Amino acid sequence: MRDAIVIGSGIAGMTCAIRLAERGVHVCLVSPFPSERSQSVLAAGGINGVLSEHEEGDSVACHIEDTLRGGCGLAGRKAVTGLCESAEDIIRRLEKAGTVFSVDENGRPLRRAFGGQSFRRTYYCGSATGKHIVSALVMELRRYEARGLVERKLWSCFYSALISDGRCCGVILYDETKLDLIPLTADAVVIATGGQNAMFGKTTGSTQCDGYTAGKLFTQGVELKNLEFIQYHPTTIETKQKRMLISEAVRGEGGRLFYLEDGRRVYFLEDKYGPNGNLMTRDIISREIDAAGKTVWLDISFLGEEEIMRRLPEVRDLCLKYIGLDIAKEPVPVAPSVHFFMGGIAVHLNHETNIKNLFAIGECASMYHGANRLGGNSLLSAQYSAIVAAEEIASRAPAGGVPDFAAELGEGRAHLRKLKESSGSRFPVTYIREMLADTMREDLGITRDEASLRSGIKSIDYYLSLADGINYDSSVAMHELYSLKAILQLARATLTSAESRRESRGAHFRADYPCEDDSYAAATIISYDEGRYSTRLDEERKYES
Amino acid sequence: MKVKILRQVSPFSESYWETFDADVPGETSVAALIDHINYNDDITDETGRPTTRIGWECSCLQGVCGSCAMVINEVPSLACETFVRDLVKDGNGTITIRPLRKFPIVHDLVVDRSSIFENLKKTSMYVEEYRPSSKAKKAKQKEELAHRYQTAKCLKCGLCLEVCPNYVNGERFLGALFANDCYLVSSRNPERSAEVGKQYAEHFAAGCSKSLSCMDVCPMKIPTIASMAKMNRKA
Numbered sequence: 204m205r206d207a208i209v210i211g212s213g214i215a216g217m218t219c220a221i222r223l224a225e226r227g228v229h230v231c232l233v234s235p236f237p238s239e240r241s242q243s244v245l246a247a248g249g250i251n252g253v254l255s256e257h258e259e260g261d262s263v264a265c266h267i268e269d270t271l272r273g274g275c276g277l278a279g280r281k282a283v284t285g286l287c288e289s290a291e292d293i294i295r296r297l298e299k300a301g302t303v304f305s306v307d308e309n310g311r312p313l314r315r316a317f318g319g320q321s322f323r324r325t326y327y328c329g330s331a332t333g334k335h336i337v338s339a340l341v342m343e344l345r346r347y348e349a350r351g352l353v354e355r356k357l358w359s360c361f362y363s364a365l366i367s368d369g370r371c372c373g374v375i376l377y378d379e380t381k382l383d384l385i386p387l388t389a390d391a392v393v394i395a396t397g398g399q400n401a402m403f404g405k406t407t408g409s410t411q412c413d414g415y416t417a418g419k420l421f422t423q424g425v426e427l428k429n430l431e432f433i434q435y436h437p438t439t440i441e442t443k444q445k446r447m448l449i450s451e452a453v454r455g456e457g458g459r460l461f462y463l464e465d466g467r468r469v470y471f472l473e474d475k476y477g478p479n480g481n482l483m484t485r486d487i488i489s490r491e492i493d494a495a496g497k498t499v500w501l502d503i504s505f506l507g508e509e510e511i512m513r514r515l516p517e518v519r520d521l522c523l524k525y526i527g528l529d530i531a532k533e534p535v536p537v538a539p540s541v542h543f544f545m546g547g548i549a550v551h552l553n554h555e556t557n558i559k560n561l562f563a564i565g566e567c568a569s570m571y572h573g574a575n576r577l578g579g580n581s582l583l584s585a586q587y588s589a590i591v592a593a594e595e596i597a598s599r600a601p602a603g604g605v606p607d608f609a610a611e612l613g614e615g616r617a618h619l620r621k622l623k624e625s626s627g628s629r630f631p632v633t634y635i636r637e638m639l640a641d642t643m644r645e646d647l648g649i650t651r652d653e654a655s656l657r658s659g660i661k662s663i664d665y666y667l668s669l670a671d672g673i674n675y676d677s678s679v680a681m682h683e684l685y686s687l688k689a690i691l692q693l694a695r696a697t698l699t700s701a702e703s704r705r706e707s708r709g710a711h712f713r714a715d716y717p718c719e720d721d722s723y724a725a726a727t728i729i730s731y732d733e734g735r736y737s738t739r740l741d742e743e744r745k746y747e748s
Numbered sequence: 749m750k751v752k753i754l755r756q757v758s759p760f761s762e763s764y765w766e767t768f769d770a771d772v773p774g775e776t777s778v779a780a781l782i783d784h785i786n787y788n789d790d791i792t793d794e795t796g797r798p799t800t801r802i803g804w805e806c807s808c809l810q811g812v813c814g815s816c817a818m819v820i821n822e823v824p825s826l827a828c829e830t831f832v833r834d835l836v837k838d839g840n841g842t843i844t845i846r847p848l849r850k851f852p853i854v855h856d857l858v859v860d861r862s863s864i865f866e867n868l869k870k871t872s873m874y875v876e877e878y879r880p881s882s883k884a885k886k887a888k889q890k891e892e893l894a895h896r897y898q899t900a901k902c903l904k905c906g907l908c909l910e911v912c913p914n915y916v917n918g919e920r921f922l923g924a925l926f927a928n929d930c931y932l933v934s935s936r937n938p939e940r941s942a943e944v945g946k947q948y949a950e951h952f953a954a955g956c957s958k959s960l961s962c963m964d965v966c967p968m969k970i971p972t973i974a975s976m977a978k979m980n981r982k983a
Contacts, residue, residue: 239813239814241807299878300875303896303897338902345868346876379854410809443776444809633786676800676801679801
């Protein structure tokens with residue numbers, strides 16, 4: 204193919220743009236903000252891989268098995284095998300791009316232990332791995348920008364995809380500098396917009412990751428997958444402005460979780476699961492903390508100030524700055540919070556959606572993590588998925604002619620005009636988004652049941668009924684306004700998917716169906732047709748080919 | 749307390765000051781304070797006159813993305829890690845907020861920092877092939893790595909440019925973030941050192957009066973002076 208549009212410029216989007224440019228494909232990289240503002244910079248703990256130099260006994264096969272086991276049987280073996288086999292190449296390339304990995308006395312990259320893994324195989328840059336990878340990729344990408352192979356389009360937000368006869372030929376963007384919708388066509392479109400944290404309010408992620416793109420594509424005929432599997436990270440802290448992540452690296456470096464009973468520390472995870480109890484997978488620990496029903500603390504102070512500053516400096520800074528607590532001296536109170544979305548846009552092994560020439564990569568796509576993601580596997584899959592998509596696009600013949608999209612553009616402009624002129628309801632967008640976040644946190648928490656999910660769906664339907672008639676607020680960015688409806692539709696699809704899975708598996712725990720049920724051992728696929736949300740299980744494993 | 753904000757509707761309109769009343773606990777960050785003012789059905793200024801929501805940028809809200817860079821009580825800062833307790837005593841007093849003035853205003857506190865990225869592109873700040881020098885002694889390598897780790901954390905937030913007495917609009921002198929990127933490129937690929945050194949001389953060394961105020965406001969505490977020393981040695 205000759206050209207591609209990549210929506211989103213975090214680690215997945217940048218990796219895809221670099222790999223496409225290397226193969227001579229012209230890329231338009233679209234994002235409202237530069238890559239330094241992406242959610243990728245928040246990734247803390249590390250990236251998994253079994254390199255030629257590895258811990259004794261470890262192997263790529265073992266990384267594959269750990270990932271599949273962590274995913275509770277829902278991740279496809281073929282995809283996970285490709286992911287784990289590529290880890291060495293990906294990490295070596297990151298080193299070559301100048302990523303500042305933490306190294307030992309001899310300059311060899313260090314590894315730390317992470318949850319759900321049989322060996323130490325998580326490579327890291329202090330506790331700011333995502334930021335360091337972003338910095339290296341920004342520079343790598345700049346080389347192709349300078350050569351004119353990659354063109355960055357800032358201040359632009361996705362509005363919709365141009366789809367005709369099941370084929371995607373481009374996108375319509377909202378350009379904040381022109382205050383207008385702009386059509387952009389290309390042979391292929393790659394979506395790399397991250398998860399949908401903001402649907403749950405201010406969680407551990409970026410406020411910019413709102414799920415709009417996935418929601419809008421859903422209403423345009425793109426199928427979504429496994430939306431019910433939402434990772435609650437077990438160790439986060441509450442601050443005045445958001446929930447902040449305490450990296451799993453703390454437990455990887457020996458951190459212990461406990462609660463107090465009669466003034467005595469109870470290391471409840473070690474008591475139940477043995478000495479490695481603190482490194483169980485995130486779904487299990489989150490449920491255990493939730494079930495404890497009292498304040499749970501994370502202690503790493505025994506490591507001492509010097510070691511903490513060497514291995515976890517950013518975690519110490521964060522706690523000092525936002526809650527005035529020194530992890531080198533005392534334990535920190537933690538609680539689970541929404542962190543990562545295993546589900547998202549349904550893609551085939553080559554990362555193409557059910558719409559031809561439309562691809563999805565990174566967290567917004569669902570492929571490698573099944574019902575629960577292992578820490579350290581997302582930085583890996585963000586890049587691997589980008590490479591797979593780039594190779595597919597670069598090897599294909601150009602797509603051919605572009606149909607006339609004047610009607611779509613006209614409809615879009617009329618839609619924005621209507622939003623500006625509307626005055627039907629007294630609810631501004633901000634309030635509905637707050638109510639949505641409350642509903643999602645309450646009704647789609649760590650533990651769900653039929654009643655909570657039905658009540659959630661009822662609430663979302665009410666918000667949807669308001670969405671078409673809200674007051675326009677000229678001081679709110681246009682994206683915030685037009686995005687509301689599709690975000691609500693994505694929320695509705697998420698609750699519907701969770702309602703349809705009447706079993707418990709990985710991060711999806713149903714109090715009314717607390718056991719795993721073999722008849723549900725397949726991905727949930729959800730599709731949309733004029734207000735109808737239809738779910739099915741992908742029993743033929745259509746999306747694993 | 750009073751919150752006085754310099755506002756501007758669009759790139760083409762006049763700016764104006766507007767003052768709000770707010771009552772928030774001291775541990776509130778300025779980011780949360782702006783959110784607090786914005787989260788109201790009918791926003792009014794201190795006189796009760798209806799007004800619009802304040803435009804500002806945020807993403808991570810924990811000091812690692814650089815979106816919310818602005819000038820708070822005359823100090824260029826990130827709103828998400830500047831706290832009310834450090835700005836006013838016992839909830840009394842005035843917090844003054846204005847956008848960065850070295851960049852074009854988009855809306856209220858939102859500015860267009862594209863010039864930062866355009867300049868780094870124009871001056872070819874990329875590694876090409878990674879070939880760090882392996883000749884250095886172990887202790888030296890360790891020190892280099894620690895500096896590279898700190899420097900690569902640069903947020904490209906623009907606070908160092910805002911505070912700099914030499915940086916005007918990025919046409920010639922490109923400021924501390926440029927000097928740090930020069931160091932990163934030449935340390936990752938010494939073969940590009942000469943070329944990068946030339947850019948450094950022209951766009952940094954020739955214009956820097958070494959006030960080092962850039963280091964005081966850097967949210968990542970990047971020791972730019974060390975990058976300068978290393979670049980000067982290379983030159």
